[in-house]
Amino acid sequence: MKCFAYPVFYFEKVWNGPITSGRDEEMKRLMINAYTKLNLGDDLFVKLLCERYPDTNFVLPAMGEYRTCLGSLPNLTIYPIESVWVRGARKLLKSFKSIEVQKLLLQRLARRCDGVVQIGGSVFMQGKNWVRDYNWKQEIFDSNKPYFVMGANFGPYKDEVFYEKHRELFSGYTDICFRDEYSYELFRDLGNVRLAPDIVFQHPKPDTAGGESVVISVIKPSERENLKALDTVYYEKIRDIAVAFILEGYDVSLMSFCEYEGDEEAVRSIYAMIPETFHSRTEMFFYRTNLEDAITLLASSGMIVATRFHAMILGWVFGKPVFPIAYSEKTINVMKDANFEGAYADLKSIASLDPDTVVRSQETNRLNVSVLAAQAEKHFLELDKYLGRSQDAAGVASAMSPGILARRGHES
Template identity: 50%
Template sequence: MQKRVMIYAYTNFNLGDDLFIKILCERYPDTQFALYAPREYKYSFRTYENISIYSSDNFFVRLLNYGIRKVGIEHSTSSIIAKNCDAVVRIGGSVFMQKSNWAGMPKYKQNIKEKPFYVLGANFGPFSDDQYYKDHYELFKKYTDICFRDTYSYKLFEDLPNVRKADDIVFQLNNQQPDLSNDHILISVIKPSFRKNLMGYDDVYYERIKDITVQFAKKGYKVTLMSFCEKEGDQEAVEAILHKVPIEIQESVNKYYYKFNIEEALDIVASSACVVATRFHAMILGWVFNKPVFPIAYSEKMNNVMNDIDFQGSYINLKEIGNLNPVEVYESMETNFVDISVQAKNAENHFKKLDGYLLGYSP
């Protein structure tokens, strides 16, 4: 009998998180998945017959959720959908960050019924409150399987028997994209101030990205400024940088805004000659497609993964970007290649336990 699985994921049209959903659906074509997400996700995954999108932005659904909150019930539409599924998969990267308004673990998260619950591809933190860690430690005891994507997160919970580690899920992505001409440099950008710890860095970051863009353009390259997630300010960042680019350089600069078309976005990365990656998954995808990657690390999750794979190339932490010489980025095209064949194989281990449940394999 076909199993139904609820997917909990970050559904804000972020390319990295949408790739998680894509990989999950493609790995288990005979499983029917349910995703509570904005209605436009029906367009993003229109070619997948094994996923049903339940619109989170439907007026009546929002009205129902409002009513539920008003009467003090902690359940929501998503939890109602999950009740009608055989299992739950929470797939995503930074899904355990402590928010500034955190005030204890909600009861509905603690109320894990007799239903398999898998956490795949996550990292833990950042967090500032020991109670946040302790509450999750107790919560994780109730889960079926937790597979983190970095050593730091794994070490926090390694004494729990259901906790494992594997390389980021996207490492296993099929890299057989069309053989496209490597005629452009891809620069993935963010709006630093979207993150509280990077308030005040927008101007220096935009200025330096502009300088990097000019450096490559003067060397004869086309440059593509890419937004991975409009809702997190990437698109706004692209426009701000474009306004800084000198007029004589502008015809060498393009922009690409991801929203619905995953395959098109992957083609953009695959056709590049080099990736300048502020986005975490721009870094991973560059390595997947065997491109030299210059990381601009905006969070510890990027540094943690670079440490895990023993990355020896040049990079910069975003808070230090004012010290970056654009020539160093250009020269990294010769030095910043990484062989991720080991990581690609290891990344499949995220699904080791879920394979056992959905496919009947012995984990």
Template identity: 45%
Template sequence: MKNLKRIILNKNKGLKKMKKVMIYAYTEFNLGDDLFIKILCERYPDTQFVLYAPRQYKVLFEKLNNISFFPSDLLFIKANNYILRKFGVTNFFRSLTAKNCDAAVYIGGSLFIQEGNWIKHLENTKSMRIKNKPFFLLGANFGPFTNHEFYSKYKDLFRQFTDICFREKHSHGLFKELNNVRVADDIIFQLKKLPNRQEEKNIVISVIKPSFREDLSNYDDIYYQKMRDIAIYFVERGYRVTFMSFCEFQGDQEAIEKITMLIPKNYLNKISSHFYKTNIDETLEIIANSSFIVATRFHSMILGWIFNKPVFPIVYSKKMTNVMTDVGFNGLYANMNNIGELKPNDVFEGMKTNLIDVSNQIKDAERHFEKLDEYLLK
């Protein structure tokens, strides 16, 4: 009996306490941001992650056993947050949740755009830090911005982080003198590939609502018209077309509805719509089974490359051209600011010219987790 107790004690001495990590992320059911969370949790199965998010995120990540949720959309939570803000207390329940964690990871893409009340966003980022605990910022790009104060205040804040890994060289260059700043290719390149499937004669058009972004407020009509023209052109050449929404909150679904209203009825039997919400696997399968991607969404471009599809980017932000430069993309593409000049035949030609090899990027993207590996896996 004594020997048995000794064996159990010795085994327990060797057991490591599972670390608990707070995740900060964009939680409005955006496919790209949700994939960040998925990749993070799958990489560290022996770490317990905590996410402050709407209740449906529990459905979204029901297959992950190492993430728990604090529901941000409960009426009780929302009411108390509203009252506490009146007294100058913000993010009370989120901070309370984070307090019991060993570290925090802020993971996302376009996290630092100068728009609206950016000071409020800066203060929100400051409040994410857990006192005397490691803080990792992974996967982001910085900007666009027009105010030097915006840049300098974030630079002061970034000095206090444990590790920062940007996803493109331009952002890294802005902060390269900070010794905690690194760069690696986009985290989504780390997505586990799906099994090979039979490729369908189907193109995916990922869309946005341009006017959701202040600088694109006048582009809705011309953009919707061009997406309509592209869809009809491909249908007339024997293809099926799937319009894809990555984020309902940002107006993608509304955009699809307006585009399809412009399409004559005799084409609609060859056109379908797919709305991402909590169906990650289904969405990825549609992309993986397609033959071509017309990509306005940044991560539809990345996913197309991962699944070895030719991609025609429609650039609405410099973050896209920055990454296209980083990966050496020399194919055909269009800019939103001259979308009116885009001809459907130019897009069609992209099927022949726009296939690239991203095997180096898939390998490089793993470096995002170098410092987090040292902390969680040591």
């Protein structure tokens, strides 16, 4: 026992510090379960959540870089899971696997919070480690405390076991609000499942005029199992689209939303393919922790070519013409739910896309999202009740029917 005593003392020291950022101890304290790989869309989710509830303390286990990205939020405490203290605890508890130490740390943090908000988009995909991730949720989070899920879609998944296990898991949650009708229909009979448009539709529209520039958000297709062989054809097509806009007199920004998922590598590869004579009209933008700079770039553009899902959403919110390049069913599903009738491309068949089609779409590919923005507030309905915050009754009423999303829809 003595040989284990010091590591336990050290472990206690790691996670026994203050987690209220000097805020009132009587305020509710909620742990945020989010995708923390510096992905622009997921980071916006966290920002919008914290800004909505300034009188709630939120705790986010994440990389230390999040202190730069979201450190200005006064009601958010970042618990860096790769801090010196945590690395030290892992060394001292070397008889445990690193992943088990992290689980212990997260269990302790969850116990010190009043509940959990899981906020994110594609957070229920069937990956190779889905059984481990599923067991983690059951072992880390206290089933006697409230657990809210918002902003998510379900899948893609390959077998019924994955689906049935999540039905079992979801049945014990306080509230689940999906962002697409497909996911909602899979679980609507559980009774605690609702539907609302993507949370980022709640993002305010900056007071920024559109410029003579085009933002092209890109991905590295081979990071996704079903797009392994498409890097070259996709990069070449994005190059052709960029050149087509430059020849029309536009400047082009190639934009990375997430370094971890290969976006930056994609940007550099595409930039290298563009003829040097056009490099003076081409910019590379890398989102890392510069959240406001990324929003400004999108808001000040004249058009957005969106492979990234939230480049599409933000483009619509900011009143821009958007040409979506769909790399997954979630994009197709949300376009259908939003009644978007503009031109778009499926990444799997992008070889046949004519760049002139993309250029011409700036005249037709806007979407009125005022109704979607009001409906998106429904994600927060049950959390509002739990935290004692009242929603605008008329706004919520307009969002209550799951089958009616954005009746005003497409603008020509």
